[in-house]
């Protein structure tokens with residue numbers, strides 16, 4: 340942009356920005372700016388936890404130059420004129436949990452997490468394809484992913500669940516079992532969560548909020564209220580919330596995060612999200628192989644030999660939008 344002249348309007352805006360920046364630096368020097376983490380978003384406000392006073396929450400307005408603010412965001416904020424504070428800056432995110440908005444555009448639903456727990460249950464019944472979408476999206480976002488079978492108290496015949504989950508264990512994923520109601524399996528779950536910032540994802544009704552309530556009995560979780568208040572298209576009810584774990588680490592719960600999935604990704608990007616496909620990627624006859632019906636497809640040959648699961652391959656085809664799958 341060297342040599343480009345700014346319009347008078349632009350120049351005025353730049354000067355205003357500089358003034359504001361100086362303003363902020365001066366306030367930071369004066370110690371009025373504080374560090375915090377976003378606990379939850381409510382429409383055009385956020386609840387911010389003061390980094391200096393864990394557990395102390397402040398309702399804050401959001402400075403209009405901040406494009407997006409979600410649970411887990413690290414921010415700089417200060418006291419405002421009224422009872423509310425003001426978030427003046429957001430730190431760069433290390434990761435984002437994306438979900439499509441009403442136009443299908445991916446938007447951050449939570450920030451700065453490092454793993455997801457994909458919760459499935461006998462009720463509502465699990466779909467391998469949905470599980471694969473979550474896993475591929477997690478791989479794409481650079482998030483560690485675990486699979487958790489909840490409501491084991493409702494299971495009399497384990498065989499179909501073992502059959503569903505064995506392939507995931509075989510390709511390296513941790514598979515946990517738990518019962519939110521009887522508090523069974525929670526010790527293993529807690530151990531897997533300690534020291535991490537984790538979001539629970541999965542279909543509505545699998546027990547994500549119940550698990551969080553079982554892990555954090557002292558927190559007041561309005562589980563029923565949350566599940567019932569979800570109305571499609573109403574942003575206020577789909578906000579994520581961040582909780583601290585007693586042994587260290589954070590949990591993020593959100594009714595809306597169940598929609599976390601891959602949105603319009605290129606086949607090459609989807610394929611990389613299937614960890615067991617990776618040894619074959621780049622070894623097909625055609626460099627731009629989409630692994631559908633191309634001759635000399637190394638991945639399809641691996642499926643035929645039984646080295647890659649047919650079900651996972653079918654999920655891949657469905658995600659990339661193959662009409663024959």
Ligand SMILES: Nc1nc2c(ncn2[C@@H]2O[C@H](COP(=O)(O)OP(=O)(O)O)[C@@H](O)[C@H]2O)c(=O)[nH]1
Pocket residue numbers: 489490491492493517518519520521541542543544545546547548549550562563566
């Ligand atoms: N039997 C049984 N029911 C559970 C368990 N966990 C949750 N539920 C029930 O499943 C329903 C949905 O739970 P909820 O936590 O709101 O699911 P979410 O939509 O994934 O957050 C509620 O009626 C819970 O009481 C469990 O381990 N066993």
Ligand SMILES: [Mg+2]
Pocket residue numbers: 547548549565566593594
């Ligand atoms: Mg819930």
Ligand SMILES: [Zn+2]
Pocket residue numbers: 623624628629630631633635636637638639
């Ligand atoms: Zn191929």
